[in-house]
Amino acid sequence: MAKEQTLEQTFEKLEDVVAKLEQEEISLEESFKLYKEGMKLIKSCNDRIDKVEKEVLKLNENGELDEF
Numbered sequence: 001m002a003k004e005q006t007l008e009q010t011f012e013k014l015e016d017v018v019a020k021l022e023q024e025e026i027s028l029e030e031s032f033k034l035y036k037e038g039m040k041l042i043k044s045c046n047d048r049i050d051k052v053e054k055e056v057l058k059l060n061e062n063g064e065l066d067e068f
Contacts, residue, residue: 010041014042017037017038017041018038021034021038
């Protein structure tokens, strides 16, 4: 099983995608491909941030994480 990327690694990949999209010589076909890849990366980041946010909100008064 592949190791899940860190949030920072996912952001770095997203920055690479944006940099490629900003190039003038990029084809329309390639820009569509990169756009889709970028949207998947954004969704991955949002999902992971939402998960962490829910875990933080689930901390009980003893500072322990309650399962949800």
